Amino acid sequence: MSTDFDHIVIGAGISGLGAAHFSARRGLSTLVLESSDRVGGCINSPSFAALDGFWTEAGGHTCFNSYGHMLSILDDLDLTRQVQPKLKVGYKLWKDGKRRSILSALHLFEAARSIPKLFKEPKDGRSVRDYYGAVLGQRNYQDLLQHAFQAVICQPADDYPAEALFRRKPRRKDVIKAFTFAEGIEAIPTAIAAQKTLDVRTGQQIERLESEGEGFRVRLQDGTAISTAHLTLAVPPDVAATLLPAESAFETARTLVAGIGMAEIETLVLVFRQTDLDLPPIAGLIAVEDAFYSAVSRDFLPDAQYRGFAFHFRPGTLDADAQVRRACQALGAAPERIAAQVYVHNRLPALRHGHFQLVEQLDAALAGTRLALTGNWFLGVSMEDALTRSHSEHVRLFGAGA
Ligand SMILES: Cc1cc2nc3c(=O)[nH]c(=O)nc-3n(C[C@H](O)[C@H](O)[C@H](O)COP(=O)(O)OP(=O)(O)OC[C@H]3O[C@@H](n4cnc5c(N)ncnc54)[C@H](O)[C@@H]3O)c2cc1C
Structure with missing residues (x-):
């Protein structure tokens, strides 16, 4: 037929x-x-015509040289040579209304004691809480890792299958480790x-x-x-x-x-003029017990005039105005200095x-x-x-x- x-x-x-x-x-x-x-x-890189086409990522933001199928498609499209390296800027924790270093939440002694288990503990069939609590210690899991994992998957991480996070894949040595494109992913x-x-x-x-x-x-x-x-x-x-x-x-x-199941994510994208922000370059924020899971910045590909951020909020926790105020508080920015903003509804499987x-x-x-x-x-x-x-x-x- x-x-x-x-x-x-x-x-x-x-x-x-x-x-x-x-x-x-x-x-x-x-x-x-x-x-x-x-x-x-x-994969959504909203751009702002009124801001000379400045864009920032509202969803997926990084590809790695271990993404073999992605790279084979980029090869087919002759795009592999256009990949842009990402500037190395670090994440910060957002806890109790303050930006803090990641190390401030790490229990070093517990981590050192647990790390040998990293190579022994089986991952199969275990939850994120069970597996990572065993390999890096329960206190490290409670105070740091659960928030870092939540930041990645934009949903509570405890019951997520450990195997579904961070699969080892072979790397392609001819491509930079973490990349984006001049116009975003x-x-x-x-x-x-x-x-x-x-x-x-x-x-x-x-x-x-x-x-x-x-x-x-x-x-x-x-x-x-x-x-x-x-x-x-x-x-x-x-x-x-x-x-x-x-x-x-x-x-x-x-x-x-x-x-x-599905997890709903209320993403708020904010753009500021460089001159309106007094914040050192930052990859993003990992929130500890807050209305948002994480924020991801565009500082990995700096722009001469603007800086962009995507805040990924838990659904139904804050109304739109309160989200803007919370995001500005986390950036140390004045809401009236926002140059552009847009809302995006993201969804990820639970x-x-x-x-x-x-x-x-x-x-x-x-x-x-x-x-x-x-x-x-x-x-x-x-x-x-x-x-x-x-x-x-x-x-x-x-x-x-x-
Ligand atoms: C905030 C965030 C950050 C992320 N960061 C990264 C990262 O840095 N690196 C990474 O590798 N991954 C990242 N991810 C994950 C990755 O971007 C996504 O998992 C992936 O892009 C999902 O692709 P998909 O095609 O499976 O699903 P989707 O992107 O959800 O696509 C599904 C499509 O189906 C369409 N659709 C829905 N209903 C219908 C219908 N009835 N008829 C027709 N079409 C329909 C939708 O409109 C959509 O276009 C991130 C995800 C999010 C949300």
Whole structure:
């Protein structure tokens, strides 16, 4: 049976764009359908036309030379040589209304005593609290590590699976260790989506997905329908659970996916003129028991005129004005000196104990179908974890290739 496309991908975050890139490179006709008006999802580098195009990161901000799938895509797009090194600036703790050094919260004796366990303690099947409490000591976990992990995943970290954080991957020695781009990380999704071999459509509202023979039909809310031989869902798990075709073949997958939670993050981006801030360069803030988990600055790629910060707030804790006041307090800045501000709603999966068994069951339920599921909710939340899943699903659907 002939279809409109060989492959349709739903969702244009890095997982979906990666899945689309892999199939388009194999010469398969590939369409990406994205519901919002932009590509990139959690990769979002808002820029301000009124501030000479100054941008700052509202989501993902750093790629590493251990991101093998990401780098293979950048190689394909001839972007690897454009990577920008990140200036080394340190994080500070924000505790009891003051910025403090990270070391101030470290219990050195306890860490020294525990560190040998780092090489012995198994990580598999353990929670972040259990594993890191064992390898660096309970007091270090309580006073420092839990806040640092929360800052990374923007949600309570205790019950998160330890295996999903900081996976060891081989490094590519020809690329700098931590990098960004002159226009921010958003340069990556933008470049993937701009390829002529890819059809990427934003603002697409999907009504439902149906099985059709071995393939699928995508019904859009505007009444149109598009058929495809292969389908990849690259949306958050709660969305995937509602979109999975209603047929009984996907019932188990739907039930499993519906069991994965999401963390909501209220991100506030603030920009100031250099001259309006009396704050030494800083990578960001790790908050201890505050309304925000973390703040990430743009100081890693300094600008002559402006400085930018993204504060990642717990949902429903402070109203918009109070968030602005809290962020300004943490920066030592006057709210009336804000040069630009924008709100972004970020979402990250809230993985829990037993997650990797759930993924095994999910893979068993999808085996033999032409439907792939990818995202930052399989191996872990990093961009490379997301792309690693997109690549393995690509191989399942289309084979390993040349
Ligand atoms: C604040 C923050 C900082 C981070 N920092 C880093 C970092 O420094 N390094 C790193 O490696 N990772 C980082 N991450 C993680 C990483 O950026 C994300 O995990 C990754 O970009 C997620 O990509 P994704 O495609 O799986 O999901 P998403 O980016 O969430 O993309 C999903 C896409 O699906 C779309 N969608 C949703 N519903 C529908 C629908 N019904 N129909 C069609 N489309 C739909 C969404 O609009 C979105 O575009 C960070 C994340 C956050 C939030």
